[in-house]
Amino acid sequence: MSTQAPASSQLFPSFETNNFYAGNTLNRASWLRSSSSFLNKALHSSRPSARIIVLQHGNPLVHGSGTSEGHLATLPWSRIASSLGRQALQDVFGAEINGLHRPANIRNKDQEEQEKVSEKDWKRATDSFVPPGLDIVFLGILQDGDSMTQQGQDQTNEIKGVPYFALSLTHRSPRGAQTTEQDTKDAQGLERLQEELLKEGYDFVDTRALAQAGSWPAGDAAMIAEARSLVDWNERMNYCPACSRRQYSLWGGWKRCCSSGLLPVLEELSSGASQSNTHLVRSLLGTSSASNSASSDSGEVLLDGKPPCPASGTLSNFSYPRTDPTVIMGIVSPDGNSILLGRQKRWPKGFWSCLAGFLEPGESVEEAVKREVLEESGVEVKSVTYHSSQPWPFPANLMIGCLGVASTTTIRLDLDAELEDARFFSREEVLPALEASAGWTLKRHELAAVDEDAGKKEEQIRKERERLGLKGDANARGRRLSGKEEFDKKDSGSVANVTSRSRSRSAGRVPRAAFKIPGPTAIAHVLIASWARGEAHIAGAPLHDGAQSGVNRGKM
Incomplete structure (x- = not known):
């Protein structure tokens, strides 16, 4: 097999890449996220649903x-509302529907005079309020050619398109937190809905271990990325980082708010009657009575016994x-004929991938690439070229894919000891691995x-199925096989420019590979493929016959 890069068949496909997710x-x-009337109208829309x-x-x-x-399943809100014990047309978003009313008057801490709660402050604390018992997020509207006409807070026009939301069935109030009767009802409803769906034959899968995901329409995978990241963020951010009070969700799941913004409700209660759901407010503030006593270094203590939140009224x-x-990053050798890959000890046997790492404060993308490669492998990088990016919702990363040229090839793994091994692989070694991985995905135990974290969740799911008397994923093998068959029929935009070109379709054989690399739904595969097949423009890399042949013909 030739180690020369094949001639590029397209003009810079790596600059037009649309990666999975x-x-x-x-x-x-x-x-429109701050408008509860819009969100409720979108949730209850029926034409289309x-x-x-x-x-x-x-x-x-x-x-x-x-x-x-193996393909994405979505449900209408009416189906979900019935399991939650809610009316199909009952509003979900907003302060008043959840029992929160702006106090007309409150007294100051010395009880000397009454002050009005400004509408601005109340809106900041309650815009598109999401009930704490639900983790439901507005994703957007799928439009069919028509532009969306709603402007600002105007919701007089009909919604043009299909509204999409995401709902977590495993959302629960944080451990040890006070809850309301509605929180309990919502938790029971979510568990009931989960059981019903599993018994009806639906499944829940990690898309990293789903072969069919490679054949999903691009939009489906992208919606999952948005949904998964937002749901995870809402479930992690239970407490205010500035003052440790409970947080709750606003803007249809796009904003978290410190519960100190609801203290005026307790202040109103201490000076007279309150129209608000004080049980809800107290559960969020963690108070069992209208007032507590506590000391503070600042001397000022609010009715929940804590000092004012430093983030209150500021943009945080x-x-x-x-x-x-x-x-x-895919880092190629100084002569451009091999690529640097690494593996961690816990990875499946024979599995290798591109090096990766988080950006640090005050660091450019190029600097991060050079630092991470040096720290993990001891290899110095002289030039870096941006390739493409990929949302990676595990839980909320943006993978910034780069290609680079090494100035050295000596490997050392003792700097941060993150990798078990790293080495340069030749194009002759990589091409068979690319072909073998074209329809391959991690099995669940490999994931x-x-x-x-995925392993812990998989164990929770297994126990849940056992509790319901359901077998494990009995059709997992068949699903993987059918996923491989569907890969070649995929939506042209669902996976980047990584379709198999040398596979013998008549014989159905794949070249034997000595190692595995990530499947084509991962940007690591895309980076490796763009180098191995001569599609990528890599600044500073030597030109070979065919490789980078489009450099002088295309545009960056």
Whole structure:
């Protein structure tokens, strides 16, 4: 087999890459997230019906059998509401529907005069309030050619398109927190819905271990990335980082708010009658009576016995969903004929991938690539070229894919001891691995080895199925096989430019590979393929016949 890169068949496909989990076609309508009337209208829309992406431990609901087996399943809100014990047309979002009313007047701490609670402050604390017992998130609207006409807070027009939401079945109040009767009802309803769906033959799967995911339409995978990251963020951010009070969700799941914003309700109660659901407020604030006593270094103590929240009334980055930038890089040797790959000890036998790491504060992408490669492998990098990016919702990373050229090839693993091994692989070694991995995905037990958190969730899911008297994923093997068959029929936008080119379709054989690399739904595969097949422009890499042949013909 030749070690020369094949001639590029396209003009810079690596600059047009649309990786798995990218390509979201939803109009996120961010300007309407703070409108509870819009969110409720979207949730109850019937022509067409809103669709709910249902998650269990972050894993999406898929069809468990039939022609749609292994593909994303969505449900109408009416189906979910019935299991939750809610009326199909009952509003979900908003302060008043959840029993919160702006106090008309309150007294100051010395009880000397009455002050009005400003509408601005109340809106900041309650806009599109999400009931604490539910982790439900507005994702956006799938439109069919029509532009969305709603502007600002105007919801007089009909919603054009299909609204999408995400709902977590495994959301519960944080351990030890006070709860309301509605919280308990919601938790019971979510558990009931989970049991019903499993008994109806649906399944919940991690898309990293689902072969059919490679054939999903690009938009489906992208919606999962958005849904999974937002749901996970809402479930992790239970307490305010500034003052340790409980947080709750606003803006249809796009903002977290410190419960200190609801203290005016308790202040109103201490000076007279209150129209609000004080049980809800007290459960969030962790108070059992209208007032407590406590001391504070600042001398000022609020009615819940704690000092004022430092983040109150300010713009805080922890109030909004986070994305963690991560660099992942294919580093080629100085002569351009081999690529650096590494493996961690806990990974499946024979599994190798690109090096990767988080950006650090005050660091550019290029600097992060050079630092991470040096720390993990001892290899110095002289030039870096951006390739493409990929949302990676495990839980909320943005993988920034780069290619680079090494100035040295000596490997040393003793700097941060993160890798078990690292080495340069030749193109002759890599091409068979690419072909062998074209329709390959991690098995569930392999995923558990790669991701410890995924392994814990898999064990929880297994126990839940046993409790319900259901077998394990009995059709997992058949699903993997059918997924491989479907890979070649995939939506052209569902996976990047990594389709198999040398596989013998008549014989159905794949070249024998000495090792495994990630499947094509991972950006690591895309980076490796773009180098091995001569598709990538790599600044500073030597030109070979065919390799980078489009450099002088295309545009960056």
